[in-house]
Amino acid sequence: MNNNLIVKNALLVTCDENHNVLEDAAIVVSGNTIKWVGPSQNLERDLDNIAPADAKIIDGSNKILMPGLINMHSHCGDSLFRGLVENLPLEQWLQTLWKSQAVILRSAENCRLGAQLGFAELLLGGTTTTMDNYWRPEQSVAAALDAGMRIATGGIFFDTPGMDGFTIDDRVAQAEALFAEHGNNEEIFIGTMPHGTYTAGPDSIRKAVEIANENDGFFSVHAAETKVEQQTIRDRYQTSVIRLLNDAGALSSRTALAHCVHVDDEEIELMATNNTNVVHNPLSNLKLASGFAPVCKMMDKGINVTLGTDGPISGNDMDMWFAMRLAATIHKAADENPSAISSHQALHMATLNGARALSAEDMIGSIEEGERADFILLDITGPHAMPMFDPVSHLVFSASKNDVSDVFISGRQVVANRKLLTLDMPDISQRIAKLQPAVKAALEA
């Protein structure tokens, strides 16, 4: 497949370190890589030297061109259970849901279908990379490779057999097998993903860190999401979630901690000292009444805060634009500071910061020469896009997922004019409709 292409006449929001914005810009893609970035007129002047002769030309007029969004915390498979259970505290809500999941997720095929539905939603909304945490991650990887989604995933760890029936030894073997099979694939990220410190004890956490380190993979875990969770760890181990993770050697620059809503100053210091990345999931924290993560404090301490949607059962969708706008607004009110979290910071949380957390800032997260061609085009002709005094302010405070018209990952076009190219939406839709009664019935069984 020839992925040589040119996009020209676009408003380029690079999301690079310096927040560079370039009007009437062009990029040249060759294979999976951005080969050239510059003013459209420079490209025109020196076309033969800059672009391959067979490059397909895409007109970016009336579009913003920017990197694809990086969702650092999803549970795509949970798309199967969207809206099934509502209005319960986190622990009760999980236990209710698990009744249905225990039946439905026995099937690897269902896990694959859930991943596909989630990817469909993410791709249409301009998310090009997602760190996904789910049962049967090998199904998610397979679905991602088919769909062209850039995935970060890995073996999950629970000490007690989960709804899939696997023991912790099975999980260790599965985590290692994922690395063996996909660890060398430069297009995706493999790691280890214990569920949480209250569901996977210190030994399992240590084992997961060890496997990640041995394979140069990432490590991610739910951490300090709720008060109940912190209390559980205090009761069980006489320590706190982040301290436990630190003692297990789990805090490093390869680590992404999901949530960190209830962390004390010393825990923040521990994360900062160890260059640990945090994934902020504002919508989930609101809907599940978990609270307001101390994002400003963490950023002030130099922690790399990234952004996630969490799963579609705590959302009920996976909309990174919504997450970005929430991140840029809720802390203003929570901290009583209208300057808290600038639009530039919020945009980086959804792009470059995610790339940094994956140790992949030279590969994705910004539009720069030499990086992978993971980019999106957004329509800016809607009434909510005018006037536009600052494209970054527009992206954070006014744009939405439906403005995304075209999506490319490693140079491969996965969405064209708001239509999925790599997933068969009518087929997915039919299979979901067929499965839906069983999802509901399992809950009531």
Place this chain on the structure above:
Amino acid sequence: MNNNLIVKNALLVTCDENHNVLEDAAIVVSGNTIKWVGPSQNLERDLDNIAPADAKIIDGSNKILMPGLINMHSHCGDSLFRGLVENLPLEQWLQTLWKSQAVILRSAENCRLGAQLGFAELLLGGTTTTMDNYWRPEQSVAAALDAGMRIATGGIFFDTPGMDGFTIDDRVAQAEALFAEHGNNEEIFIGTMPHGTYTAGPDSIRKAVEIANENDGFFSVHAAETKVEQQTIRDRYQTSVIRLLNDAGALSSRTALAHCVHVDDEEIELMATNNTNVVHNPLSNLKLASGFAPVCKMMDKGINVTLGTDGPISGNDMDMWFAMRLAATIHKAADENPSAISSHQALHMATLNGARALSAEDMIGSIEEGERADFILLDITGPHAMPMFDPVSHLVFSASKNDVSDVFISGRQVVANRKLLTLDMPDISQRIAKLQPAVKAALEA
């Protein structure tokens, strides 16, 4: 114009008092009114008796049919200044903005253009009624009548001459003139709209109430939005905002108080006792760091809480779906209660409660026989809409403005397949582009 039409095979979310939902439903519209509501098969069976012979048939398969949303607090004209000033506390932010507004809004034509841009956004997103508070409200009314938007607006009151140069006496005359000209138009709502108790003193408030009462109109005012505002009223009048309004006779069932973020228990009691309506504007309260309105407490006291977007300079858009989802989630976290504000409550805030605040619950806000045909169709084929276990949960927690495909107001179709029928978007776009440099330049002058 013949507005006789049938919509059939739709998933009907009535938003009526009992939250009735009807699968495979149909409605029949004759002129500006919903004449019949029921199962599609009943319509088929008795078509000749139920529907006019010349009725246009619309297939509602794969769509939700529901009432148009009612935005109880907008400043559509501020669309001209979207994103112009960011990251300042409310008072500073207003003062900076006013520099540009003072130049731009001298022109009635610009006020009209701003209203049109705002209506375009609202209509495309399925908002059919908006209570709009802006300079030169006669321009908003004219634009609304052209666009088919159902507007609630009225004369504004400032004690000092505003950027339009009018004195308080001018404003009183203008408020009365609006009633004289449009008070008998049954398709729109006229009221009086003092800006706030800190910008319009007790005498002006009293006068505004008097004019509203004399003309059987509504009364609306910004109230208790910020701590600074409450402090100002304390310093100036040794009372509080809601007490001042009560003393001025401004609390009644015809009154809609925008914001009410900083109100004490006694003020809540005063509003409840007087059947005063509150307009919650969650996004604005977050972005301007105003705080979290005590919505649950107010609802527990029986106050009718409605929903607004506020203007697009504190948003930066006017997206009622976003407002609805925020209303349904932020109070869960703020009150540490995952059951706070159910999806049904949130949906009513955006529909029926707005109608009640306008004393128009027999006219708009729900899909019932005899009401005006203000309804919208939403596409439910997107990945974020499946599976759907509960359409109300879908509408509140997963749907977005871009799902709205068709919009009808008083039987007149204003949006068809996501395209505006009653506003010339390319023309508006060109005029905005032409005005944009002056908006910016005025800020820096």
